[in-house]
């Protein structure tokens with residue numbers, strides 16, 4: 001199905017009628033991805049230059065942002081998760097050598113937002129004939145960082161690290177990789193496939209903290225700012241919490 005037909009289907013609320021086969025033989029376009037994200041109220045991006053008439057986002061962290069994306073709001077639907085897992089699979093096939101692809105034995109991703117996607121990727125790889133495929137979740141510690149893998153991972157297995165969203169090279173994608181490297185304690189760690197794959201990349205970094213590569217499926221130019229350094233505040237734009245009251249409509253300029 002061509003992009004225009006997919007967008008027409010999405011425009012009439014047919015998001016759950018869309019199947020991976022409808023986007024077979026090509027990659028899902030950013031416009032299609034945004035249309036799906038937007039259906040679930042999971043995406044907003046500032047349009048144009050900073051100006052006083054359009055508000056920008058105040059994040060839970062206290063930082064200000066010109067974009068907002070919450071992947072768990074669409075990945076929680078198995079049908080939608082399957083669609084995006086297929087898109088990540090296409091990126092894996094495109095970017096990994098056939099030899100590396102065949103070697104994948106474990107998919108690892110962090111709790112909680114990336115678990116559904118990680119499991120679905122492992123399921124698709126298993127269905128493609130990769131024998132003994134495992135899925136391993138990386139659990140969060142008391143500080144909320146994904147550092148714990150119960151029981152470790154067989155050091156003879158080769159691990160694919162994936163994430164649903166990457167904001168910085170030192171964030172959860174890196175922590176997931178580090179957890180895999182440390183999961184066997186004093187015993188040898190499993191090997192890890194490079195690059196790590198992320199569904200939505202909204203980072204300036206294309207490497208993790210150890211300098212290893214990251215491969216996005218979708219990239220968006222979304223930046224966070226300290227309030228005192230925020231160019232949107234300087235232009236007179238108001239910072240508002242995206243999901244409070246009418247703020248979502250205000251950000252999308254449905255209400256002005």
Ligand SMILES: [Zn+2]
Pocket residue numbers: 056064065227230231232233234239
């Ligand atoms: Zn601001």
